[in-house]
Amino acid sequence: MDMDNRPDPVVEPVYPLGFRRHFEDQGNTPHNTSEMRDLILKQARGRSVMSFDVFDTLLLRTDVPEAERFLEISHEMRARLPEDLIAELGLAEITAQDILMVRIEAFRFTYRTGRRIEGCVEGALDDLLAQIARMLDPGGRFTDRLVPLLRAAELAVEAASLHPNQAVLQAIEAFRNNGGRVILISDMYMRGGDIRALIDMLAPGTMAQVERLWSSADEIVSKRSGKIFSRIEAELGEPAEAFVHFGDALPGDFVRPRECGWAAGHLPVPRKAIARRKERLQRFVLAQAELGWDVRSWAKI
Amino acid sequence: MGKDLAMTERAEAQQRLGRDLLGPAVAGYLGKLYRLTRAFEEERGAKVLYVTRAGIRIEQALNAYCTALDLPMPKTGETFYVSRLMACKGIWARDRERAEKMMVEMFARSSLMQFCEVFLRASDVEDFESLRDHNDERGSAHLPEFLCSDTPLAQVVRQHLTEQSALFERYMVSLAPADQPLLLVDTGWQGTIQCLLSDGFPERDIWGAYFARFGGETTDRRHWPKTIGIEFETDTVDPSRPETSLLEHRHLVEHSFEPMGDSVERLVEVGGRITCPQADVLAADRADPLRDPIFYGVMEHLQSLTRGTTPARIAASAAEAWRALARLILLPTPEEARAALDIQRDFDFGQTGASKLLLDAENMPTTGFQKDAQTAKGRVKLSLWKPGQVALDYAPQVARSMNVKRFGLGSDAFAPRALPRDIATATAGPVPAQPRxxxxxxxxxxxxxxxxxxxxxxxxxxxxxxxxxxxxxxxxxxxxxxxxxxxxxxxxxxxxxxxxxxxxxxxxxxxxxxxxxxxxxxxxxxxxxxxxxxxxxxxxxxxxxxxxxxxxxxxxxxxxxxxxxxxxxxxxxxxxxxxxxxxxxxxxxxxxxxxxxxxxxxxxxxxxxxxxxxxxxxxxxxxxxxxxxxxxxxxxxxxxxxxxxxxxxxxxxxxxxxxxxxxxxxxxxxxxxxxxxxIRGGAGFGGDNTAMSTLMGMGLHFDSLLKEVRRAASKTPAQGVANGAVGPGDTAMTDALWCALQTLSDAVTSKDKRMLSRVSQVMTNQNLDRATRMALVVEALGETPTKNAPVPPPDFDTAAYVSSYPEAAAAVESGKSASPYEYFRKLGHARGHMRPSRNGPASVAGMRLYSPAPTLTHGGVVPLSTVSQDPVRVLTPRPDFEFDIVTQEPNGVMVHPTRFGPSVVAFDLNFAQPVRWMSCRLEVPDGRAEPIAFAARIYPQTFADKDVDIRMKSAMTLANNQLLGALGWTQLTPASGRAVTVEFKRQTMKIKVVLATRVSGMPHFAQAYFRGVMFH
The missing domain is CATH 3.90.550.10 (Spore Coat Polysaccharide Biosynthesis Protein SpsA; Chain A)
Incomplete structure (x- = not known):
């Protein structure tokens, strides 16, 4: 073939749903939203059950990394302690750092010693709050007041760091209008009730469209372990081929569902968003190091 | 008086250590332990058990912590009278095999009788000596069969085990019902008691909370998911985590938390309660400033905490303390090491005796490991605190270097409040627009x-x-x-x-x-x-x-x-x-x-x-x-x-x-x-195409030579040259050519016009064949002093060389040599040093034993046997030149090639025994009749020395070659079977042999080999 007459190489991104990275780097315009919605629905064609991950999929996070959010939650908890309890329990010296430290210890304890089902273990917000309450009130006299207060602080900060994914909400509505079933599956230390409360806060009416919500904090088995999918199939009475799942985590939202026979769509967090979170995480780690804390073993984006 | 003063000073130093350093670290540990035990109690309904003996002091310390901070103690906490020995006895009835296996492991160095003595020591059996079988010298590995036998002693031991198992069974029930989880609290480190109990009582949910958790290669880790190391769970020291330094000095914690009283070896029933005979002694344990000053200091610190001290502040103080402790443990000064000279650890598992933390060279023990402890290296090996022993036995700067190197520490290791290096240098720059x-x-x-x-x-x-x-x-x-x-x-x-x-x-x-x-x-x-x-x-x-x-x-x-x-x-x-x-x-x-x-x-x-x-x-x-x-x-x-x-x-x-x-x-x-x-585009190398041409040409020649050597070497089973070992420096490649290439490369890159010109003159001399030109270039480059130390070939085993020849390391340290390889090239080789190669075993070991007709490359020593008349074939760096040696009397020879090229081969022969005669026979294949020049001189005389008479024992034509004759060489016109005998005027053990063709116009040796017979 004459070298000069050779056709030009063709360059293409491989995966149609890799658009999210591209779109969100450009910004969330209505045009992008409807395109994304259409691509999700195209992926779901022929399926009767559409499933979504919650955090960073149905509800999108800001650029605050998880570690920093934990510190914000700790500040909020400290700020919400009533004066009478502070006086009664001698909590004047307690800071957000103390609460954060106990929270991380509680996480570790839960994952280390938690109940195992099919080899899986999951932490639960209830356990974290109980540990924090016990640190504040070793005698346990005011647990009934403390725990709800701490939970409210947690949910308030979470809600402030999330906003609904309009493309996913539109896809849910369209899919439901076509007679499809919609479920949510979350690998999270929050129980289903807390997640539901967040969704109700941020995207009112959505839960009316969702048939069921599974949280690994309730089920113990998780998407990441792959053990939850067969349980869902049994509960809904549908075979694996009926399902398509969308989410941002490559192992739990893409690889494992496909291994279990589900279709799956990977909606990764945009690269720039990850980079911004990493940047903030680095600053957080440095700031903690200045205070004498080496948080690298647990601080994540 | 002096001794008492020294003891008091030491006690005060240890007390300060306990109060100022270990105390804050322990406070951090206790905070985590407290929250863990409360969580186990509240969320799992578990029972907390403080395992003797360390658990006694952990409970004391926790009590001090809680009192100071006005916290309620864990509600369910109780002392658990147990030890590894007791656990074995306790589970024996339930899992005999497991219990006996552990007992055999722990008493591996004891005899069966010693085991029985320890086992029955605390029992009601009074007359052990009458039961003892003095003729039974079996080791404790025979315990299982012993326990199945019917000797009176075996029956007594079995009886004791049965009773103790029954008591332990009831003891466990008295502690907690079977469905209540247990949390064992102990210092650490592998969770052996927890493991034994988990195996013996599989129906129970048994957890362990330890100061830290670590193990070795043979550690049983089956139950480790339930074995919680509070400070760390790792098997190796991690400089970025100062608390892991405890791995090098766990006795700091063990010794501090060891109360008065013996280990629990049996249970007894007193007034309906199951306990141990020394329960009162253990319960009465209190820290004494002179007897256990470190723990005393720890308690002082805990008692100084106030109600307002928050968990975060305690943790921050602990982090600071661990940095200082890590420096003390891993980089101690001699004074700090000496302060721990009196610390010793009791033998465990029921055995009497103790071993000292550090070995004092001036007061060495007289039994046991006396021999190994005579040297500093031996003492470090035996010591329970190795960095401390190094600090005691080596000069301060050397000791610090040794410890820094051993743990991979940076110069600012454990500096107070230092940011971890990688955090400190982390940059938070702008987000790259594209993937990196x-x-x-x-x-x-x-x-x-x-x-x-x-x-x-x-x-x-x-x-x-x-x-x-x-x-x-x-x-x-x-x-x-x-x-x-x-x-x-x-x-x-x-x-x-x-x-x-x-x-x-x-x-x-x-x-x-x-x-x-x-x-x-x-x-x-x-x-x-x-x-x-x-x-x-x-x-x-x-x-x-x-x-x-x-x-x-x-x-x-x-x-x-x-x-x-x-x-x-x-x-x-x-x-x-x-x-x-x-x-x-x-x-x-x-x-x-x-x-x-x-x-x-x-x-x-x-x-x-x-x-x-x-x-x-x-x-x-x-x-x-x-x-x-x-x-x-x-x-x-x-x-x-x-x-x-x-x-x-x-x-x-x-x-x-x-x-x-x-x-x-x-x-x-x-x-x-x-x-x-x-080559054409070689302008990048200083604009000198000739130099680049030479470099590329030498590279080609070198590569060809390497392939040839590998091909030849692969035929020789004893070589074991790994196929595909990269690059020059394989066993058969000389260092001369390797270094020559480097010299040329330096000349090219530094634009050394004088050297490049000289190389260019040789390479462009059309009167010489290509191979000869190459050889002359190699020779010229080899004589050129190098600016930089030569990079060793990949196969040169520097570590092995330095280990065998410490003078090389000393020369490098003193700056006389740039590297061990340079030392070998310039001095070591001439002194007969073995050239260590990673490519084969022989060079490092120095000796190879060969089957008949063995072969040997340069750098090796072979013992020559009088039994076999088979020649030892010497492979020189040239694959086409081989040299055979046979002796009629026992001897050994080391061969060092010193020069080789297309037309010359020279090597030194170093004999183990003196030789007086040397007979050499040169054989060439039919059809090749080039004259061979031969010269042999006793070492280290020059060629001008006339100490050698060459007598021809067979008809040979002596023809003088002008150049070679001037060197005192004898030229041989070879034909198959001709021999030359050389007689030396005096005995010698080192001989230099040179064989060469005429310098000009002759091809190199091909398939020529030199057969020699040596005898006294």
């Missing part, structure tokens, strides 16, 4: 390989990449399917369809041009990475001190594999591809690539600088690219095998073969093309 790495995979109709490559990239710990897959003329739909079927992050994959085949290098260029990134790497579809490849490579190039590096390579693993008819890729074996790669040198690269593309991450700016890959080359384009790149800067090396270079060198090597395997013909065709192009 473009991974380029060229593929054509190999979907099975492509899938593996996709997974290799997706598995990388470093995630900021774009994976550009370029389909070079194959079926694009197959490529799309392979990508889709792979569980990889598809949004990071960019597919380029070349539509038609454009060639490997063109495909690379197209892929690179269609991406943007800071770094680029070619990941061929049939190769793979280890998961941390990109992390390590990007991390290397990100370092400020590597900013001038154009790229970095890692070492590689050669993977031999085969594609089965099913399409499965079966890996047959792996071996290091280039284990000696520690630097990328121009002179080495001139011979050939020392690394595969999969190993090489380079900067995009470097790629742009050299204009990309040469699309005209169907093969070797990477070599060409690498050499052009090297003209502009350095390529770094990560000396770790993080990349895998796959070869289909088993089975069908053509269908899926690499270009290096299947494309051998093309490689052969293009090698000179690539070389010539580089």
């Amino acid at each position: 790495v473009a991974v380029i995979t060229r593929t054509m109709d190999r979907p099975n390989f492509l899938r593996r490559a996709l997974e290799s990239v997706s598995a990388q710990s470093f995630k900021d990449y774009v994976h550009v897959v370029v389909c070079d003329g194959g079926d694009i739909n197959e490529v799309r399917k392979a990508i889709w079927d792979s569980d990889v992050c598809h949004s990071q994959v960019l597919l380029v369809d070349n539509v038609v085949n454009r060639g490997m290098e063109a495909a690379s260029n197209i892929a690179i041009d269609n991406s943007e990134s800071e770094f680029v790497i070619i990941h061929d579809d049939d190769d793979t990475w280890e998961p941390d490849f990109l992390q390590a490579a990007v991390g290397f190039l990100d370092r400020p001190d590597k900013s001038a590096h154009l790229g970095v390579v890692t070492q590689s693993t050669h993977v031999s594999e085969e594609v089965l008819p099913t399409g499965e890729i079966q890996v047959h074996r792996t071996r290091p591809f280039n284990p000696g790669l520690t630097g990328v040198h121009v002179f080495q690269m001139a011979m050939g690539n020392t690394f595969p593309p999969i190993a090489f991450l380079f900067r995009r700016t470097a790629y742009d600088m050299v204009g990309g890959f040469n699309a005209d080359y169907p093969v070797l384009g990477d070599w060409d690219f690498n050499l052009r790149l090297l003209q502009h800067g350095e390529i770094g090396v990560i000396p770790k095998a993080l990349s895998n270079y796959h070869h289909r060198d088993v089975g069908d090597t053509q269908t899926f073969g690499n270009s290096v395997i299947a494309g051998r013909d093309t490689h052969g065709e293009y090698a000179p093309i690539v070389r010539n192009a580089l």
Whole structure:
């Protein structure tokens, strides 16, 4: 073939749903939203059950990394302690750092010693709050007041760091209008009730469209372990081929569902968003190091 | 009085240690322990058990902590009277095999009788001596069979075990019902008691909370998911986590938390309660400032805490204390070590006695390990606190260096409030617009390989990449399917369809041009990475001190594999591809690539600088690219095998073969093309094409020679030369040529006009044949003093050499030599040092034993037997020249070649016993009649010495060659079977032998060998 007459190489991104990275780097315009919605629905064609991950999929996070959010939650908890309890329990010296430290210890304890089902273990917000309450009130006299207060602080900060994914909400509505079933599956230390409360806060009416919500904090088995999918199939009475799942985590939202026979769509967090979170995480780690804390073993984006 | 004063001073020092350092660290531990025990109690309904003996003091300390901070103690806490010995007794009835196995392990160094004595020591059996069988000398490994026997002693021991098991059973029930989880609290470290109890009482849910958890190679880790190490759970010291320094001095905690009273060896029932005989003594334990000053200091600190001290503040103080403790443990001063001289640890498992933490050279023990403890090295080996022993036995600066090196510590290790180095240098710069790495995979109709490559990239710990897959003329739909079927992050994959085949290098260029990134790497579809490849490579190039590096390579693993008819890729074996790669040198690269593309991450700016890959080359384009790149800067090396270079060198090597395997013909065709192009374009090397020509030519010659040597060496079973060991420096290659190449490379890069001119004169002398020119260049370069210390060949085992010849290390330390290899080259070799090679066992060991007709390369020693008349064949560095030695009396000879070339071979013979005569016979194949000149001199006399008479024992024509005659040589006109006998005027053990052809106009030796007979 004459070298000069050779056709030009063709360059293409491989995966149609890799658009999210591209779109969100450009910004969330209505045009992008409807395109994304259409691509999700195209992926779901022929399926009767559409499933979504919650955090960073149905509800999108800001650029605050998880570690920093934990510190914000700790500040909020400290700020919400009533004066009478502070006086009664001698909590004047307690800071957000103390609460954060106990929270991380509680996480570790839960994952280390938690109940195992099919080899899986999951932490639960209830356990974290109980540990924090016990640190504040070793005698346990005011647990009934403390725990709800701490939970409210947690949910308030979470809600402030999330906003609904309009493309996913539109896809849910369209899919439901076509007679499809919609479920949510979350690998999270929050129980289903807390997640539901967040969704109700941020995207009112959505839960009316969702048939069921599974949280690994309730089920113990998780998407990441792959053990939850067969349980869902049994509960809904549908075979694996009926399902398509969308989410941002490559192992739990893409690889494992496909291994279990589900279709799956990977909606990764945009690269720039990850980079911004990493940047903030680095600053957080440095700031903690200045205070004498080496948080690298647990601080994540 | 003096002794008492010293003791008091020591006690005060230890008390300060306890109060100021260990105390805050223990407070941090207690805070975590407290929250853990409360969580177990409240959320799991568990019972907390403080395991004797350390648990006694842990409970005391926790009590002090809670009192100071006004916290309620764990509600369920109770002392648990147990030890490993007691646990064995306790579970014996339930799991006899497990209990006896542990007892055998723990009493491995004791006899059966000693075991029985310990076992029954605390029992009601009063007259052990009457039961003892003095004739039974069996070791305790025979315990199981002993316990099955019917001897009176065995019956008594069985009875005791049965009783104790029954008591323990009731004891466990009295502590907690079977369905209540138990949390054992102890110092640590492996959870052995917990493990024993978990095995003996499988129906119970038993957890353990320890100060820390770590183990060794034989540790039973089955129950470790329930064994919680509060401060850390790791088996090795991690300088970034100061608390892990406790691994080197766990006795600091063990000794401090060891109360008065013996270990629990049996249970008794008193007033309906099951307890141990020493319960009162244990309960009465209190810290004493003189007897256990460290714990006393710890308690002082705990009692000083106030109600307002928050968990975070306690943790911050603990972190600070651990940094100081880590410095003390890992880098102690002699004074700090001496302060611990009196500390000792009781033997465990019921055995009496104690061992000291540190061994005092001035007061050595007289029994046991006396011999090993006579040297500093021996004492360090035996010591329970090795860094402390080093501080005691070595000069302060040496001790510090030793400890710093052992633990990989930085100069600011454990400085107060120091930010971890990698946090301190972390930059929070702007977010890069594009992925940092473009991974380029060229593929054509190999979907099975492509899938593996996709997974290799997706598995990388470093995630900021774009994976550009370029389909070079194959079926694009197959490529799309392979990508889709792979569980990889598809949004990071960019597919380029070349539509038609454009060639490997063109495909690379197209892929690179269609991406943007800071770094680029070619990941061929049939190769793979280890998961941390990109992390390590990007991390290397990100370092400020590597900013001038154009790229970095890692070492590689050669993977031999085969594609089965099913399409499965079966890996047959792996071996290091280039284990000696520690630097990328121009002179080495001139011979050939020392690394595969999969190993090489380079900067995009470097790629742009050299204009990309040469699309005209169907093969070797990477070599060409690498050499052009090297003209502009350095390529770094990560000396770790993080990349895998796959070869289909088993089975069908053509269908899926690499270009290096299947494309051998093309490689052969293009090698000179690539070389010539580089030579023509050699202006980069100071504008001197001749020098570049010489470098490339020598590289070719060297490469050919290497292949020849390998081919010859592979016929010799005793050599064991690893196939594919990289580069020059293989067993049979001389160091002279290796160093000469380096000298030339230095001359080229430093534009040494004088040297280059001299080289040029030789190389352009048309009166000499190519081989002779090469030899003269090597000789000239070898005589040139080098500016830089020579880089050792990959096979030179520096560590082994320094170990065998400490004077080499001393010379380097004193600055007299730049490196051990330089020392060997300049001095060691002349002194008869063994040349240690990684390629074979013999050089390091120094001795090889051979079967009849053994062979030996230079640098080895062989004992010569009078029994066998078979010759010992000496292989010189020239594969076509061999030398045989046979003795009629016992002797040993060491052969050192000192020079070789196309026309000359010289070697030193060092004999174990003096020789007076030497008879040599030179045989050449028929048809080759070139005169051979022979000279033999006793060492170290010069050629002018007339101490040698050469008597011809057979008719030989002595013809004088002008040049050789002037050197006092004897020229032989060889024919098969002719012999020369040399008689020395005095006995000698070192002989220099030189054999040479005429200097001018003669080809080098071919298949000539020299047979010699030596006798007294």
